[in-house]
Amino acid sequence: MSKLENLGWVPSDQVDEDVIARVITVQKNSYRISDGTMDYFGHLSGKFINEAESSLDYPAVGDWVEVHKSVDEQKAVIKRILPRKSQFVRQVAGLRSDAQVVATNIDTVFIVNSINQDLNLRRIERYILLAYESGASPVILLTKKDSCSPDEAADALSQVGEVALGVPIIMLSNVTQEGIDEFHHYLEPKKTAALLGSSGVGKSTLVNTLLGKEVQVTNDIREDDSKGRHTTTHREMFVLPNGAMLIDTPGMRELQLWDGESAMEATFQDIEVLEEACRFNDCQHDSEPGCRIQEALEQGELSRDRYQSFLKLKREIAFEKRKQDKKLQLEEKNKWKKAKKSRQEKYNFEKQR
Ligand SMILES: Nc1nc2c(ncn2[C@@H]2O[C@H](COP(=O)(O)OP(=O)(O)OP(=O)(O)O)[C@@H](O)[C@H]2O)c(=O)[nH]1
Ligand SMILES: [Zn+2]
Secondary structure: OOHHHHHOOOOOOOOOHHHEEEEEEEEOOEEEEEOOOOEEEEEEOHHHHHHOOOHHHOOOEOOEEEEEEEOOOOEEEEEEEOOOOOEEEEEEOOOOOEEEEEEEOOOEEEEEEEOOOOOOHHHHHHHHHHHHHHOOEEEEEEEOHHHOOHHHHHHHHHHHHHHOOOOOEEEOOOOOOOOHHHHHHOOOOOOEEEEEOOOOOOHHHHHHHHHHHHHHHHHOEEEEOOOOOEEEEOOOEEEOOOOOEEEOOHHHHHOOOOOOHHHHHHHOHHHHHHHHHOOOOOOOOOOOOOOHHHHHHHOOOOOHHHHHHHHHHHHHHHHHHHHHHHHHHHHHHHHHHHHHHHHHHHHHHHHHO
């Protein structure tokens, strides 16, 4: 068995495993990659940079890349990225619609919320949407079970169950360790997981108990900085003692929606069904008499908050899509301008001959 499989690689006869590695840390334009035996400093080949069309084409934590390794120097030239199974994309603030890939090839994403303070159903919906949009499977973790009464816990579970259709929900406590075993059950060897959730819900505490002190040290990277000193860089992808991988990168904490049309259907299956059942084809589900959505809202079958949240997310996605379309238009225009210029140059050149 190749060492790559310990990093989650699925053997394929189309790929030569000797030249494959996985990106474990990305810092600005420097990459750390691993082939399961050794870590390498990675940098992009000139061809790679030339051919990259957008920021989405650059390597991110979790990517499988084809490399040319130099074992002696622990360096590797990254030649291409293998097709991604899933990707989390973050938007970069600014006028132009631009995006950055935060993490890729994630099998399971844990949506972390604490039960006590601010259990926010709308935020959970949003995270489920993000998970589906990325291509990963969501699992919901409700933390700090120790800080609420059994009744409150049961209430939280039923509320979350209503918005998280078909998504596993685990309640746990880092203090009493209740539910931790069930959580571990979802961390499968050779599969990659990531944590998603607001600040303070207990993500770092979970990661620390998962890793234990010893493992964390081996997962840190020692490298020379520009002044020749050894500095320790925090690795962004860990191999857990049971062989599961965990991605913990700051970018995952700043995720926004990005082209989630199909993910909307998975997240709001109940509303999709109601919309389809509406007997008016082009119903705005606004005030039309006999509208199925309106009926469900009035009868309490569909909560008003959930419907509002659905509409809001839909608007947000439509807005993003318009922004992306504008960007595409602009790029098309530039391409055309370039082509026109080169035609002009060719013409001038031929005229001179
Ligand atoms: N009562 C209780 N407190 C917890 C539990 N888990 C974490 N905490 C506490 O909650 C606080 C925040 O936990 P962190 O693990 O730092 O939360 P985080 O999600 O990593 O937050 P950021 O690093 O800001 O994203 C800390 O004071 C923890 O001790 C739990 O299960 N029960
Ligand atoms: Zn309707």
